[in-house]
Amino acid sequence: MIPIDFKGKRLVLFGAGRVARLMFSRFPELNVVAFADNDSAKHGTFVGKVPVVQPEALRHLEYDLVVISTGWWESITAQLQALGVAPSRIVLPPKNMLAINNGEKPFSHAPTKALALEVLGCVADFSARHAIPIMLDFGTLLGAVRDGDLIPWDDDIDFSLNDHAYPLFVNHLADLKVALPKPAGCDLDMTVLEAEDLITGVAVTYRNAVGCNAIVPFEIGFMRRVIENGQSVTKGAGPSFIAPEVHFHNVGSITFLGKQFCTPDDALGYLSYVYGDWKTPRQDVTLAEYPMQESEYLETSRTLV
Missing domain, CATH: 3.40.50.720 (NAD(P)-binding Rossmann-like Domain)
Structure with a gap:
């Protein structure tokens, strides 16, 4: 749309x-x-x-x-x-036009939402099993805190990890890929994003298999956050999302979907920084509405796991 x-x-x-x-x-x-x-x-x-x-x-x-x-x-x-x-x-x-689902709303589609909830549970278990602090972030954190659910008009699942935790996460990517659900009629890809010898993120993509129409495609992102000049900065090819570093010195937690998830410290304060009045639902947001800083373009390689 x-x-x-x-x-x-x-x-x-x-x-x-x-x-x-x-x-x-x-x-x-x-x-x-x-x-x-x-x-x-x-x-x-x-x-x-x-x-x-x-x-x-x-x-x-x-x-x-x-x-x-x-x-x-x-x-x-x-x-x-x-x-x-x-x-x-x-x-x-609108941000959802830049997603892989052609502007459709994956979490308003019952089979896709059921898969997404299963994915979230798998990531929570993986995080606990390997002692890797994988934090809910952005719209996924907002939905967990405000609604106790995925936001129906969101288009992806957002996680982030602090810089020091990222190497351990990368070492266990094969374990994560094995643990993630693989429903019939769907294809799963895991892609490692790397720029200037630094792994900046990992993207997991669920798409329909050829000839199937089981789900609305969606992505799960695992962003790398680095502390720079008093800010927690996401790394990647494009402009960086920023937040005060105080929210990432320690890791908070929340019970969501009956599982324990990590969050930025003082999740409510973090959401206020990112969204302002986060208690009021808003649709069709653009990237201009997020706290960002423009950075030098970095050529990014993409490697399938």
């Missing part, structure tokens, strides 16, 4: 990288007239039949909206405004 504001509009996707290309392929109903990108090596190439142009070409291009399809939304917004693009024509897509 695409936002109503995008329907019938001529769109420029700013960013011609992996995320933008996936969004373009997943939402063929989008009327994309061009990709704009700062990488000169991409200028003059095509995504399907859509050209990739330099940002300066926007001065002469006919379009209605520029959709920022990368995480560097703040600097790109400033760049677009310097090119004369009106703020009203610069938009960010």
Whole structure:
């Protein structure tokens, strides 16, 4: 499902990288007239039949909206405004458009939610068995604290681990893959993300097997958090999510789904930092609504386990 504001509009996707290309392929109903990108090596190439142009070409291009399809939304917004693009024509897509499920809501689909709850239980048991402090994070933590459940409109499951715990977690990835449920009709992939010789995250993906339609695809992310300059910073290819380091000096806990899960310390204070009024449910949030910092782009390799 695409936002109503995008329907019938001529769109420029700013960013011609992996995320933008996936969004373009997943939402063929989008009327994309061009990709704009700062990488000169991409200028003059095509995504399907859509050209990739330099940002300066926007001065002469006919379009209605520029959709920022990368995480560097703040600097790109400033760049677009310097090119004369009106703020009203610069938009960010809802976060769920960037997920693997084509904007569908996996946890509003009963069979998918049942699988996701089983996954959560397996991770809790794995965490306890190997003494690895795997913390609930972001929307998964919010749902556990506020609703005692997964949020129906969330699109993934979020975990994080502090830097010192990550090597032990990586050493047991094969054990985790064995422990995770593997229902009939579904494929499971585990991918290790690495940049500059540092494993920055692990993504577990559930998809439908060929010829099956059992679930709405979804991902489980295990982010690496590093303390830098008084902040807990997620590591990865894109801009970093940040939070005060005080929430990650120690690990809290919560009982969720009848299991014990680790959390950031002072989970309520952490949620207030990330979401502000976290007690009021909100849908269709964008990355601009999260506390983030733009960092240097790191080329990321992806290795299947």
